[in-house]
Amino acid sequence: MTMSNTGGRRKPPTIHDVARVAGVSRGTVSRVLNGGHYVSPAAQEAVNAAIRKTGYVVNRHARSLITGRSDSIGFLLTEPQEKLFEDPNFNVLLRGCTQALAAHDIPLLLMVAGTEDERRRIMRYITAGHVDGVLLVSSHSGDPVAEQLRDAGVPLVQCGKPMGLGSKVSYVAADDRDGARDMVRHLLSLGRRRVGMVTGPLDTPGGVDRLAGYKEVLTEAGVEIDERLIVSGDYSRAGGEAGAERLLERAPDMDAVFVASDLMAQGALTALRRAGRRVPEDVAVGGFDDSAAATESVPALTTIRQPYDRISNEMVRVLLAQIGGEDPAAVILPTELVLRDST
Amino acid sequence: MTMSNTGGRRKPPTIHDVARVAGVSRGTVSRVLNGGHYVSPAAQEAVNAAIRKTGYVVNRHARSLITGRSDSIGFLLTEPQEKLFEDPNFNVLLRGCTQALAAHDIPLLLMVAGTEDERRRIMRYITAGHVDGVLLVSSHSGDPVAEQLRDAGVPLVQCGKPMGLGSKVSYVAADDRDGARDMVRHLLSLGRRRVGMVTGPLDTPGGVDRLAGYKEVLTEAGVEIDERLIVSGDYSRAGGEAGAERLLERAPDMDAVFVASDLMAQGALTALRRAGRRVPEDVAVGGFDDSAAATESVPALTTIRQPYDRISNEMVRVLLAQIGGEDPAAVILPTELVLRDST
DNA sequence: CTGAAAGCGCTTACAG
DNA sequence: CTGAAAGCGCTTACAG
Known part of the structure; x- marks a missing residue:
């Protein structure tokens, strides 16, 4: 049990206090503190007892001053x-x-x-x-x-x-490319063939790699890549909404869309609803992240979980x-x- | 301009280096560092120049050790x-x-x-x-x-x-009671008279005070307080959903509801939608916080802004x-x- | 295994 | 206004 100092801050015990209580030198206390090498079991014991008794906590500033590390x-x-x-x-x-x-x-x-x-x-x-x-x-x-x-x-x-x-x-x-591949494969497995994508910013790895995964799987499945089905977003809800809107204009026959983040997918849901498309009946929507946005959306989002x-x-x-x-x-x-x- | 140390961490300059460059004692450098009292303009100048030249940054650990403050x-x-x-x-x-x-x-x-x-x-x-x-x-x-x-x-x-x-x-x-008063007054001004409330946890000030504001305004307006119109929530979306559901059971004629947080209000919207109530036509919904949840909800929430x-x-x-x-x-x-x- | 001693980089009375 | 000196609480070779 540590000593409770009621009201006002008492000066905390130092390594010197511990040494005195334990009946050893400050060097020995320090050695116990730093791993207990080259310390006899008896001294070890005495020091630990003294630490408990005094409620000693190492002064990190003093330690950092000498070690050169900040421990933060x-x-x-x-x-x-x-x-x-x-x-x-x-x-x-x-x-x-x-x-x-x-x-x-x-x-x-x-x-x-x-x-x-x-x-x-x-x-x-x-x-x-x-x-x-x-x-x-x-x-x-x-x-x-x-x-x-x-x-x-x-x-x-x-x-x-x-x-x-x-x-x-x-x-x-997280493995962005592989995650994107899983999602697009899933969408294809549902029988969808006009799969759109709202990418992330193309100067980010999540933007580039998820798009790469999308294209790969489509190609592997023999589905032609249609640039009208690809728009880029900015990871924001509003960006997702605008992206989905643009996709619907350019490719009204889109039957699925892979959106590179859940937040954007939430925005896409809004755009689809406004356009009168049912999700997932008319358009299946896949997100990315498995963030809170995925479960909060209506309907809840199928997504790729990043293991945060x-x-x-x-x-x-x-x-x-x-x-x-x-x-x-x-x-x-x-x-x-x-x-x-x-x- | 500070010196850039390319690769590896060079030992940073100390107050001693600054003193040497400035041609003064370390005490004087310290005084400049700590407000510049009792320092001649000439010395002040020389020290500042030396600090710039050396790229000196005070070592907080050493300072803390002596001042007893951590500056964090x-x-x-x-x-x-x-x-x-x-x-x-x-x-x-x-x-x-x-x-x-x-x-x-x-x-x-x-x-x-x-x-x-x-x-x-x-x-x-x-x-x-x-x-x-x-x-x-x-x-x-x-x-x-x-x-x-x-x-x-x-x-x-x-x-x-x-x-x-x-x-x-x-x-x-934030002034919880006053905020609640504003919201309930607003709901009444819309002509609503069956105003429900989903409160926060009643062991929190936001729970207690917003409820108090609600009751006050109703009483002042001569609207009877109906306990069936009051349920308590936990500030979670799910809690808001369950709360609104319960209110609809107990008081199907409810025409407005004040929900003590935007997150809960978001849940309440879900419950209302499921029950086939239109918002705001059938039931007006007021939130609290003006958090991101308020603008993300559909429809966007009328709410009480906390000045975070x-x-x-x-x-x-x-x-x-x-x-x-x-x-x-x-x-x-x-x-x-x-x-x-x-x- | 242990103690005495030096020293980390700073601040702050203390003289001047 | 300024310098010399003590000391903050610790760690770490250095002897033993």
Whole structure:
């Protein structure tokens, strides 16, 4: 049981207090704190008892001053459009990373670099060594921040595959192409042949790779690729709505549509409803992400599940490994087709 | 321009380097860093130039070690049900606080205390002085964490009014009662007389106060309060759906319903649609929050806007003041009726 | 296995 | 206004 200091902040016990109570030197206490190597069981025992008795918690500032590590991680969101915050996927990711780090007793610093000014300030903060590494979440990958951090030698893991080639940056991503393939195969299996697509932004991996998967499966199935059936979106609900509208104009005989995000698919549902098309009877709709938007939509969306829990866990794992000296790594995680009412 | 260290992390410059370049003592550099009092303009100048030249950034760990302050703030989320993360309001709040703090150059540490274990760990972390203060966001206020922090003398601001009386905790909240009054008055002005309500949880201020506002206005208007027209919800979409369903059973003649959150209102729309009621023709629906859910709903929700930007700004302001020695304070912010298509 | 000692980078009285 | 010096709480070689 820790001592409760009622009212006012009492000066917390230091390693010196622990040493005195345990009847050992401060060096020995420190050794116990740092893994217990080269410490006799008796001393170990005495120190642990003293820690419990005094309610001692290590002063991280003092420790960091000497180790040069901060024992904290930055979660950096670069979002020119302030959009990512509204993305339901972002929440899952943030929560996942927070908890994965908490399991290692590492605090997460949330940093938002929306403007050029903020970007500069945060870069200085990071490169001054105030965090040991960075979990980077940006919308349009190929972000200059990623390169800057890498060039400054800051351990870094990106969420999603970086667009810039040979950038030598760690990342964790779902298998976009394979997920898209699963969805389009599913739509074809329903007998649909006029399958439209609303892509993501084509300067993002999710934009490019999901489109690639779509085209591949169609080609493999001997279905001709019709460019009128392809429009690009921006991952926003409004973008999905506009995209579906355009598709209906250009290809009124469309009987299915693969929309590259659930949020956009939600917008597409609105456009289809307005156009008098029944979902899934007239047009089957497939989304991507399996975010909250998928279950909230009416009808609920058939979609491709991105394993966000695993993604955040892997991001943390890879980052900690890199901080520990390992080389950068890329992790691609499998997706899963989730069947609901929209197909 | 700061020096770019390409590849590998070079040892950052210290106050000693700056002193040497500026031709002054480290004490003088420190004084410039800390407000520039008792420093001659010449020295001031020389130091600033040296800082620019060396790219010096203060080592916060060393500073914290001596000042006893951490110069960071914790954003603590206590959520037994992991629910808050999905709440669209939460995002706005988190982003607002992050940016308000960034303006003061103060990093925000995100902490999630979902389980008893996490709560314990985080309490130790906080009381050990690793943050200077805490922004507390909890669903059910009257949270034991708030009391523990207050008793430990940790500066603290809660989002939303604490339920426990006389708790002497700072908080920032929207005016729930007044907002509810505005909404119900609006519904009455439409000529509706059978106005139902789906409340929030009655162990939260938003639950209690919005209900109070509802009853007051009805009474003032000479409309009898019918308990069949009141059901309680849990702020979830599903809860709103179930609530509206129950209301329709108990009071089929209901011609309007005030739902205590947009998310619940979204659920209520689903239930109404299923029951064949047109919104707003048959039943007018009013929400609360003006969250993303309000504009995403079909029809878009008439609602009460909570000024989340101001709330987060005020939370930060009050917390920093309290850290600076001021007494706790309560801030109640006005709400605003936002008219859309559901009424 | 253990203690004494140096030192991490800063701030802050203390003299001047 | 300024410098020299002490000290914040820890870790880590260095002897033993």
